Each structure stands twice: as structure tokens, then as C-alpha cells.
Amino acid sequence: MSLDVNIDHLRGSFRIAARFSAAPGLTALFGRSGSGKTTLVDIVGGLVRPDRGRVAVDGQVLLDTECGVFVPSHRRRIGYVFQDSRLFPHLSVRRNLLYGRWFNRETGETTADLASVVDLLGIGHLLERRPDSLSGGEKQRVAIGRALLAHPQLLLMDEPLAALDEARRAEILPYIERLRDETGVPILYVSHSVAEVARLATTVVILTDGQVTAVGPVADILPLADSGDGGSVLDATVARHDEAFQLSVLTSAAGELQVPRLRAPVGAPVRAYIRARDVMLSLRPPEEISALNVLAGRIAAIEPGAGGAQAEVRLDCNGAALTARLTAKSVQRLALAPGKPVYAVIKSVSFERS
Amino acid sequence: MTPEEWTAVRLSLLVATTATLASLPFGIAIAWLLARRQFWGKSLLDTLVHLPLILPPVVTGYLLLISFGKRGPIGAFLDQAFGIVFSFRWTGAALACAVMGFPLLVRAIRLSIEAVDVRLESAAGTLGANPFWVFATVTLPLCLPGVIAGAILCFAKSMGEFGATITFVSNIPGETQTLPSLIYTLTQVPGGDAGAMRLTLVSIAISMLALLGSELLARRIGAHRLVA
Numbered sequence: 001m002s003l004d005v006n007i008d009h010l011r012g013s014f015r016i017a018a019r020f021s022a023a024p025g026l027t028a029l030f031g032r033s034g035s036g037k038t039t040l041v042d043i044v045g046g047l048v049r050p051d052r053g054r055v056a057v058d059g060q061v062l063l064d065t066e067c068g069v070f071v072p073s074h075r076r077r078i079g080y081v082f083q084d085s086r087l088f089p090h091l092s093v094r095r096n097l098l099y100g101r102w103f104n105r106e107t108g109e110t111t112a113d114l115a116s117v118v119d120l121l122g123i124g125h126l127l128e129r130r131p132d133s134l135s136g137g138e139k140q141r142v143a144i145g146r147a148l149l150a151h152p153q154l155l156l157m158d159e160p161l162a163a164l165d166e167a168r169r170a171e172i173l174p175y176i177e178r179l180r181d182e183t184g185v186p187i188l189y190v191s192h193s194v195a196e197v198a199r200l201a202t203t204v205v206i207l208t209d210g211q212v213t214a215v216g217p218v219a220d221i222l223p224l225a226d227s228g229d230g231g232s233v234l235d236a237t238v239a240r241h242d243e244a245f246q247l248s249v250l251t252s253a254a255g256e257l258q259v260p261r262l263r264a265p266v267g268a269p270v271r272a273y274i275r276a277r278d279v280m281l282s283l284r285p286p287e288e289i290s291a292l293n294v295l296a297g298r299i300a301a302i303e304p305g306a307g308g309a310q311a312e313v314r315l316d317c318n319g320a321a322l323t324a325r326l327t328a329k330s331v332q333r334l335a336l337a338p339g340k341p342v343y344a345v346i347k348s349v350s351f352e353r354s
Numbered sequence: 355m356t357p358e359e360w361t362a363v364r365l366s367l368l369v370a371t372t373a374t375l376a377s378l379p380f381g382i383a384i385a386w387l388l389a390r391r392q393f394w395g396k397s398l399l400d401t402l403v404h405l406p407l408i409l410p411p412v413v414t415g416y417l418l419l420i421s422f423g424k425r426g427p428i429g430a431f432l433d434q435a436f437g438i439v440f441s442f443r444w445t446g447a448a449l450a451c452a453v454m455g456f457p458l459l460v461r462a463i464r465l466s467i468e469a470v471d472v473r474l475e476s477a478a479g480t481l482g483a484n485p486f487w488v489f490a491t492v493t494l495p496l497c498l499p500g501v502i503a504g505a506i507l508c509f510a511k512s513m514g515e516f517g518a519t520i521t522f523v524s525n526i527p528g529e530t531q532t533l534p535s536l537i538y539t540l541t542q543v544p545g546g547d548a549g550a551m552r553l554t555l556v557s558i559a560i561s562m563l564a565l566l567g568s569e570l571l572a573r574r575i576g577a578h579r580l581v582a
Contacts, residue, residue, distance in 0.1 A: 045480055046479075046480075047476050047479075047480070072479070072484075073476070073479040073480050074479045074480070074481075074482050074483055074484050074485075074488075075482075075484075076480075077482070078480065079480065079481075080477070080480040082473070082477060084473070086471075086473055086474055086477040088474060088477075088478070088492060089474075089496070090495045090496055099478070099481055099483075099491075100481030100482050100483075103481065103482030103483050103484075103487065104482045146481065147480070147481070150480075150481045150482050
């Protein structure tokens, strides 16, 4: 599947001019509040008609202002999970879930049936309840299921976790991961949370003041996001758990990482997000140091930050990218320069479970 | 009660029920247009719908008479084309009641449609429902209490309608003599006081039953939602 978006839309005095293509998997639209993310997904979903532009899914044109094509939202087969779940208050959870299926019978495609979606989202015990009586997290899971059961060719998710507290978010994130990996439905996911994007995204589209400023794989793009904190994403697998010290050992291209005990089983793929300010650099392998993680690498580039007091040092650790934020003084004191071998030091306690 | 009084009560119930049921689809459609669509002439339509509320009922009745009467342009056309006659028939009384009750019907339904969250409607759209199904499966069920309230108001107005009815279709016993018309007639003849009082009590009873019925219905819809 491919999604091609190229639109130009004026809303009041705010102009959105965005062009990007999304690959399979989960594409995160990432940017600050007010950068035009929601308007952009509303345009893809057919809820907003842009001044000019073109939207196509798998070559099927849904919108082309030049040719006067506008497919209304009910014929786009694009599922939409809203920030406020928007469940129908007069219908039970079961009938909410089956609502879209009824209208999409003719398509004949069954990307999902009730039993498997209910199982995927863990909402079997809620079927006969009414939406009012559900918690925020349960509502969002039902909303995701409802969108899936309409057999969408693309799923839009507009900050589905924004209205939830930390515990509810942690409850839903694994379901979205399963959604991405198991259903094969491509997802366009709006978020302003670095942690969410780092954990979920395959591809990242960065939106700044209505303009697309960067597009690419999450590990390459996220460190560049000025709305983020310059952190890096490392793909890893759980190698073993150290029960005595409540730690988990991860293996990644960059080397072994010891992090606080994860619930994920041994062998499970995980993503580590490492904030640039949590990374320390040393010219020699550090000895007798409390930090448990030392990754060997080579400096790829040094980018002075705004004001010149700090610099982002980009490292290449055996092919994996890692960014360290240092003071300009440290850069000078250690005579850091591209090509120089260094050791990145990361405290295990600086990792948080998301 | 005398047979004449029974006839008037039965006729009034028939006229009010017909007026309410016949105007309901139009009322819902116009309420939806006014609540959800922007179009040229919207305020004109709004004014037109509300006109019977502010015009003297006799004026409305007279306007009906000259347009829907046998020699009126609409009346003559309906008679020749479909054989439908309103003037001096109970159907004419129902038409007069429907016109008089229409503003109340539309107003109640419009307010309840406006209270339905449009975001739920757009969510239904993304799930594949076209505008008609969005209305039938989301908007209508959610504004049903307002539809019932509007229908009850229209029914109650029809039970009490007098001025427009008597002007348009006169006061013919057994055909157009509704409950209010008979009460009026009885107050004009000597010894009619007892009959007028009986009909007044019947009138009060019917109004209260209608109100009670709507209350029960609204509660049942609420309960239905709980288990649906």
C-alpha cells in the first residue's frame, strides 16, 4: 500500500502545504500542537476539503482538485480513530463494533472479523456494555476495533492516547503495536509525543508550521526533530533478564544495553529511546564507573546548537546512530572531531519504560 | 355524554392524530435542513415555518381557504388531479391543525438535532455510512426524545385548534365539528353549559394523557439505550 499526499490548504491565516508519501507500516505525523497534523489527517479522511491538492491510496485517487475529484468520506474506506473516541452512545459496544461492517459488506474483503478483533484488543468482556460505562482506555480500544471492522484500506489515528493518563497509555500501546504488526493495515498516526513515535513508528513525517520538514525511517528522522529532544532510537531484542538486580539486557547493533526490568519476554523486539542529554562521551573505555552501558563508536558529525553553548554529537556505533548533547566546552576539551573513536556512556536509570 | 359530543371527541382525536403523523416526516426533514444545512433562502424558510405561530389563526384559516378551497389554486389542482378535497371535510381540519402545529413540531425537533454531536455523524461517515444512513442510525435515534416532544406538542395544539379550523372548514357536525368547535357552539345555545363542562373535562383528560404518554415513551427510550 502507498499513500501519496500533496495538498495546499489555507485555514484562516494558517497555511498547510504538505507533500509526503507513506510506506507500509505505521507512519507517524509528528509535530507540535498547531502544526496542522489534525487538519492533514482530516483531509486524508475526507472530513476537510482542501483548497488545492491530491490524495491517493494505492494509486486510487480520493481527491484531486485539478480534476474535480472528491470521494466523500463514506466511500473512502479509511478508518479513523479520533482523539475523543466518538463511540455511539445509543449503541452497545458490540453494535458500535459492528456498525461499519454493515456498510462495507459489499466489498467482500475480510481483513478482520469480530472474534479476532475482540481478541486482538482484549475487549471481549465489554461487548454488552454501553460506551458511557467504559474507562477512557477501554473506549479507545473499542474505537480502534470499530474502525478496523469497517475493513479500512488505511487507518488514521489522531492522537488516540492524548486524552489518557500514563497508565492507560501503557495499557493501549501494546495493542497498537500488535495492530501494526499483525493486521497489515497501514496506519497514519498523529502524535506530538516523542516516546510514542519512537516506540511505534516505522516512518516519520515531521510537520512544522504546516510544512513537511523531514520524512524517513524513524531512527534517521527522530534525532532531527526540533520539537523532540534530539534523542535516538535503537532497535533491540531482549536477550535475558537479570532478576537479582531487576534489569533486562538488550542486544542491539550498537552493543548490549542494560535497562530497568521489562515485562517483554526474552526474544521480544523492543525499541530503546535514548535522549541526547543522557549520553556522556569518553575518549577511553571508562573503568570503575557506575554507568552500566558503554557503547563504542565513532563520531559521524558535530552540529553546534543554537547559541553555540551546546553541540549535538552524532555517533556511528557499529551502524546504529546515537546522538549525544554536550557543552561546547566539552567538545573543545576532548578535541572531538568527525572520525574520532569515542565511548558513549549511558546510565541504566536514565531509561524509562513507556 | 350525548352522541353528538362523542362524535366530536372521536373526530378531534382523528384530526389531531392525522395532522401529527402526516406532518412528522416533513417536520423532521425541514428541521434537519434548518439545523444542518446552509442554503440560500434559509431564513425565509425559517420565517415561513414560524408564520402560523405569530399570525392570527383566523388569518391562517382564511389563507388556507383561498388557496386550498375548492376554487383556490392549490385546492382546485388537487381536486382535479388526485380527487383530494380539503374544503369542508375533516381532512381540511387536519390540514389546518397540521399547519398550526408545524412551527412547534419543527422547533422541538430542530433543537434536538442541533444538540446531536456532529463529530459522531462524521465518525459514522468514516465507517462507511452515507448521509442518509448517518441520519437514520445516528442522528435520528439520538434526537428521538425531541421528535416525540415535538409530536406531542403538535398533537396538543391540534386538539385545541379552533380559529383556523372554523375559518377554513366551518363547523359541520360529524365532519368538521371538533371538540373546541362544539364547546364554542354549546356556549352559544341556552342549556349548553353542562355539555361544555363535560367536554372541557374530556379535553383536559386527553391533554394530560398525551403528556403522560410522552413522558413514559421518553423514559422507555432511555431504558432501551441502556441495554441496546
